[in-house]
Amino acid sequence: MAMAADQIESLIREGIPDARVEIVDLAGDGDHYEARVVAESFRGLPLVRQHQRVYQALGGRMGTELHALKLSTAAPE
């Protein structure tokens, strides 16, 4: 099952209120996305923890409803 880009974006924003989120529909099929998430609260966290926070915001949808989400995360420069 696929998810809409704006749904992914709003879930991430809800879970990580200080996040800037950019979603790219990679294949145009509503099933393969890239999310770039930049948040001050990521500062000092290893990448694995930053990605975990995004997955937590998605609340169990990753790997089920949402099959392919390429993720890149960072603290603001």
Added chain:
Amino acid sequence: MSDVSDRIDRLVKNNDIVLFMKGTALFPQCGFSSRAVAILDHLGVRFETVDVLQDAEIRQGIKDYSDWPTVPQLYVKGEFLGGSDIMMEMFEAGELQRLLEEKQVARA
């Protein structure tokens, strides 16, 4: 500790590098797993793979163990590093090579 997390615990502690993946190193069954294998091959390190498609218990168990929803997952000396996006990002930045050298993992 449950049986499955016990099993995973032993796998990640008894091997320098463990990749939990779909398929095998020779025949990956998913693009993300294939990319993860390609990176490790390129770095010339020795790594164990665990095919989660052959083991339903580990397929679910590794997600709970790592608090990570997808496969592949990379462990180096017992430490969870992340999935294929993180591997690729670290590899491109030269950080994965550096980390593997620091941890003195076995060469292939």
